[in-house]
Amino acid sequence: MTNPYVPHIAVLRRIITENAMNDIKTFEVEFEDAEAARNFNYKPGQFGMVSYFGAGECPIGIASSPTDERSIEFTIKKVGVVTTALHNSMVGDKIGVRGPYGNGWPIEAMEGHNVLIVGAGFAFTTLRSLAKYILNEDNRGRFGDLTVLYGARNPGELIYKYDLNSWEKRDDIDLILTVDRGDESWTKRVGYVPTILEETSASSENAVAVICGPPIVIRLSMPILTKLGFTPEKTYLSLEMRMKCGIGKCGRCNVGDKFVCQDGPVFSQKELQEMPKEY
């Protein structure tokens, strides 16, 4: 039996500042140990436990796609002790990573379907992983139309601008970007994500919707998805919870009798309807 709490050592290969506020960065990491790298087989929507030795450990969604040939990426917002330590680190520094954990987005349920991805703010990370996965040339044919609606407070807060720019040039993805408040150069939509979702009136025919964002965005978007005809079985959410272990032992991320770290973080709206509203 191995100790599941001991992380693998990973080296920071690249650090990208994602937003104008300078509090969201993407960290590209590479495992020191080749075997650890081989064993880190993940799906979009899963997460890792990322540690900065001396500061601690926290759960972070995996932002890269398993189809990426480059190393694994985590996009991290500076909010507490561990994330601040990570933000202060430099390329070449070593961190700890263990995982992957959680169930991930339901790829099987999406195959053969049109996919609507709704993301808001910093919660776009695992949705980006999913979008990249679907857009991969080996996978694209297994999915129908792909619509991505993504919004942030202002243009400077949209993350992954390099991906968004390249997606805009493609004809196999309908990318809808919106901000709460634009600036002089902003030419795209202005409005809250739920409002824009209603305006776009995406078709629910043979479609699956996935959504991730701040609780208020989720709360306001769900009735609109229902109105558009997305059934609870065809709507998926990724939940966020405080976690310490990631493997169902530390006892804090449960919603009812489900552990978000093991049974989630992705749940269908149908599953959530049967769970207590404690998330």
Next chain:
Amino acid sequence: MNHKVIAKDGIREFIDGLIEEYRVFAPVEGKKILRLREISSGEEACLDFYNTKMSSKEALFPQNEVLFTYKKDREAIEKEATSPMKREQVLFGVRPCDAKGVTLTDVFFSSGEHRDQPYLEKRDRTAIVGLACNRPLNTCFCTSTGGSPFGKEGMDLLLVDLGERYLVEILTERGERLLGAAHGLRDATEEDMKLAQRLSNEADNAFSKELPTEGLSERLDGMFEDPIWDTIHQKCVGCGICTFVCPTCWCFDVVDEEKANGAIRIRLWDTCQLPLFTLQGSGFNPRPSGKERLRQRVMHKLNYFPKEFGSLACVGCGRCVRECPVNLDIREIIETIMSM
């Protein structure tokens, strides 16, 4: 013959014999808190008590525990696994409620895809010598949660205090091996067995009443939004003592502690009764008040855990009742739920 008898003045010698081979933990009255501590002589063990203030979970799931250590300099980080236990250990004088608590902890930490190695490695190398409970307290309710004062679950040996002597029941092969350290054993007579049976019956009858727990878990199924939670938490001060003394509370926090050229990652007891337990980085807290936190404790013990593992996560030791500073009583909560 699975029943032996050892004279009371032979028990210290038995413990001394065990100490030669094992790390032995026994109830020790240090600083007025009776709890299981490692002892270096049979003389230190206190075997005449109602129950220990802290549960025996301390010996297997300590208040703080190093998960691993690491050395750190500019170039490299070197992890070092914490050294596995060098010797097997014996928990001596564990009450049946606590031993049952250990079995539930075993089930939980062995479950799922990722087994809890730090706990299980210790557990595999731990023997439990139980001590039957002749005098249950008026806060005890083990018979209502599937246990009994003379219960044997989780034990390798069960001792019964017969006054001048102990009846020793051998429950496992490991228990039989432990007895190799005892001198002056004799086979139990019919009289010994009859006396033990009488004491067991007396202990069973010492409970003032039986709690209605039949169907408790199912009853809680639809009660998450019930108004009952608005009221029962109101006197709770949120101190969390109920969880720290509980033999079946195993939630933990994980933190790093930095040293000169390295650090340790440790896990510490944590409690669902504190707001920080679930406070997220965004500032959102899914359990923002005492209402949600007490509901979590009650639901986890009596509904979520039973649904997954088929048994209440409460052994009726009564510690949460005894230690609560505002007399919040889980028995009253159970009765209220069952009377609805």
